Amino acid sequence: MFVILVYDVGEKRVAKVLKTCRKYLNWVQNSVLEGEISLANYKKLKMELSQIIDKDEDSVIFYILRTTKYSERETLGIKKGGDDIII
Template identity: 40%
Template structure:
């Protein structure tokens, strides 16, 4: 399945830890957005790791699951950012 994960995390150590976990499973496309193809079991594992990091009273994670990735049309307006290149 294809997923889009967005987050709103209070600045701090758990922000970097959350981003590091998401980078293991998905592609970082915007400041608070990751996306990509992932199996259901890997998504479950990823979210279990994140739940151990975030502050559930202050942080939020949204996961949008698209079961049929053939129905996705992605358009970019403006500059394509490659976060992997920025932080190497």
């Protein structure tokens, strides 16, 4: 499956969340990652993030696409992160 992950977490946890997410997904820009991920790794990522974030203050959103066949990505302004994966 293809996942787009967006997070908004407290300043103290940002580095830890980013480091964890980058083990599984490609960094696109501030607080946004994307990439192909297996169901097992998706569950593992969610478990690891749930141990890092403060559920009363932080937010992590997963957009799950079963296929990227009918999607595309368009960027305005500077490109950050990985250009190698285009949806």
